[in-house]
Amino acid sequence: xxxxxxxxxxxxxxxxxxxxxxxxxxxxxxxxxxxxxxxxxxxxxxxxxxxxxxxxxxxxxxxxxxxxxxxxxxxxxxxxxxxxxxxxxxxxxxxxxxxxxxxxxxxxxxxxxxxxxxxxxxxxxxxxxxxxxxxxxxxxxxxxxxxxxxxxxxxxxxxxxxxxxxxxxxxxxxxxxxxxxxxxxxxxxxxxxxxxxxxxxxxxxxxxxxxxxxxxxxxxxxxxxxxxxxx
Amino acid sequence: xxxxxxxxxxxxxxxxxxxxxxxxxxxxxxxxxxxxxxxxxxxxxxxxxxxxxxxxxxxxxxxxxxxxxxxxxxxxxxxxxxxxxxxxxxxxxxxxxxxxxxxxxxxxxxxxxxxxxxxxxxxxxxxxxxxxxxxxxxxxxxxxxxxxxxxxxxxxxxxxxxxxxxxxxxxxxxxxxxxxxxxxxxxxxxxxxxxxxxxxxxxxxxxxxxxxxxxxxxxxxxxxxxxxxxx
DNA sequence: TGTACATCAGTGAACGCGCGTTCACTGATGTAC
DNA sequence: TGTACATCAGTGAACGCGCGTTCACTGATGTAC
Numbered sequence: 001x002x003x004x005x006x007x008x009x010x011x012x013x014x015x016x017x018x019x020x021x022x023x024x025x026x027x028x029x030x031x032x033x034x035x036x037x038x039x040x041x042x043x044x045x046x047x048x049x050x051x052x053x054x055x056x057x058x059x060x061x062x063x064x065x066x067x068x069x070x071x072x073x074x075x076x077x078x079x080x081x082x083x084x085x086x087x088x089x090x091x092x093x094x095x096x097x098x099x100x101x102x103x104x105x106x107x108x109x110x111x112x113x114x115x116x117x118x119x120x121x122x123x124x125x126x127x128x129x130x131x132x133x134x135x136x137x138x139x140x141x142x143x144x145x146x147x148x149x150x151x152x153x154x155x156x157x158x159x160x161x162x163x164x165x166x167x168x169x170x171x172x173x174x175x176x177x178x179x180x181x182x183x184x185x186x187x188x189x190x191x192x193x194x195x196x197x198x199x200x201x202x203x204x205x206x207x208x209x210x211x212x213x214x215x216x217x218x219x220x221x222x223x224x225x226x227x228x229x230x231x
Numbered sequence: 232x233x234x235x236x237x238x239x240x241x242x243x244x245x246x247x248x249x250x251x252x253x254x255x256x257x258x259x260x261x262x263x264x265x266x267x268x269x270x271x272x273x274x275x276x277x278x279x280x281x282x283x284x285x286x287x288x289x290x291x292x293x294x295x296x297x298x299x300x301x302x303x304x305x306x307x308x309x310x311x312x313x314x315x316x317x318x319x320x321x322x323x324x325x326x327x328x329x330x331x332x333x334x335x336x337x338x339x340x341x342x343x344x345x346x347x348x349x350x351x352x353x354x355x356x357x358x359x360x361x362x363x364x365x366x367x368x369x370x371x372x373x374x375x376x377x378x379x380x381x382x383x384x385x386x387x388x389x390x391x392x393x394x395x396x397x398x399x400x401x402x403x404x405x406x407x408x409x410x411x412x413x414x415x416x417x418x419x420x421x422x423x424x425x426x427x428x429x430x431x432x433x434x435x436x437x438x439x440x441x442x443x444x445x446x447x448x449x450x451x452x453x454x455x456x457x458x459x460x461x462x
Numbered sequence: 463t464g465t466a467c468a469t470c471a472g473t474g475a476a477c478g479c480g481c482g483t484t485c486a487c488t489g490a491t492g493t494a495c
Numbered sequence: 496t497g498t499a500c501a502t503c504a505g506t507g508a509a510c511g512c513g514c515g516t517t518c519a520c521t522g523a524t525g526t527a528c
Contacts, residue, residue, distance in 0.1 A: 034353035036267035053505045119349025122265035164444035165451045197428025213395035220396045284472045
């Protein structure tokens with residue numbers, strides 16, 4: 001190892017380490033005060049730096065927020081993809097495994113979940129940089145549908161779908177889910193939105209004093225949804 | 232009209248008027264900066280008062296927030312109940328009308344929707360006062376299910392439901408939906424959560440560049456959900 | 463009906479606080495010759 | 496290998512700002528007799 005690369009490597013490594021330390025501290029902040037209350041000064045304090053030093057790593061508060069959003073999407077995307085990859089069985093079962101993985105991630109990282117799937121941060125406009133990471137998450141269920149169509153686990157039922165809806169679904173198919181019929185896409189989106197609705201209800205407290213055993217309830221609802229999906 | 236009641240009435244009326252003026256201004260604020268950024272001073276400025284004057288109407292910022300939350304729930308509850316009351320036809324159709332009403336309310340009052348169904352405001356703990364209003368909203372779909380059971384539009388299918396889930400559903404039935412079987416409650420909750428998942432996805436931007444005709448897409452998805460609900 | 467008193471809405475100054483961001487700086491680490 | 500220079504991370508002070516809340520006050524409106 002030459003002096004040059006080692007030296008450069010050391011500096012770069014330190015930089016990467018501190019960058020991630022800052023993000024970790026910011027994520028902790030997020031849990032306490034939410035995205036709108038995220039404060040660079042508090043983050044700096046937490047890391048043990050002076051507030052202006054953070055600017056060596058993130059040019060502004062919004063850029064730090066963007067980094068957190070991208071991380072969250074990527075983290076969830078990886079968790080979802082890993083779960084699907086490890087799951088055996090028919091589409092219904094693999095979908096259930098995917099749903100559990102998403103919920104696990106959400107309950108383990110509620111601040112990240114709220115950051116990306118909760119109310120948007122007012123005054124913050126997500127830059128294009130976040131799009132690929134967000135798309136990555138959506139690709140997991142879409143690929144699963146594709147495989148289901150290929151394997152024959154799922155197929156279109158006769159349903160009439162309005163023209164403009166068909167147009168939207170066709171675009172989605174062309175971009176991300178070749179070969180998946182309109183009706184299957186529609187049902188997949190239904191299962192997907194129900195899953196997020198349920199997770200949001202749970203995490204945001206709308207099932208408080210209604211559901212006690214969240215694990216069992218989520219599992220049951222998603223089992224039914226998966227059954228309806230492959231129907 | 233006696234002097235006493237007129238006078239008292241005048242003062243009370245002025246108070247009510249200004250109270251609602253403050254809430255309106257706060258709601259406008261909400262749209263711009265979100266719940267976490269809601270500022271009493273900005274609200275006061277907007278109303279044309281000095282900031283300390285607001286304390287004659289709301290003892291603290293959190294109390295103002297609480298009032299906004301209660302108003303939002305009540306507003307939505309009324310909109311939902313009115314829609315259901317005006318709807319004719321079978322349970323499937325009435326459910327669809329309910330779904331449309333909820334979505335209309337949400338798109339017309341996105342800040343209120345985000346306030347109650349988005350990420351919770353960190354550091355703010357909703358007091359018990361908000362519970363009745365929140366319950367009022369949930370009663371609308373539950374009553375609809377009750378009616379559906381009575382009319383025979385909907386009935387339980389043979390499904391196995393885990394014990395702890397049955398316990399939770401039984402409590403819900405006892406408190407709010409007498410006579411509605413477990414399976415029907417479960418399906419109703421599925422349709423209800425899917426609806427909120429879809430509305431949240433739309434309002435929070437997760438269908439951006441995927442769906443263009445939100446009206447048609449929502450309608451189609453909810454039609455399918457209503458069809459699945461009544462089976 | 464008229465008067466003395468109590469209630470109430472709104473004022474304006476002040477409290478102590480934290481925020482994002484800029485800037486000139488110091489000293490350590492890396493690079494070129 | 497040794498030296499001169501460039502890059503970079505981190506410091507500390509400062510900027511202008513807005514926040515929630517308290518408090519003593521004024522003047523108008525309502526109440527009791």
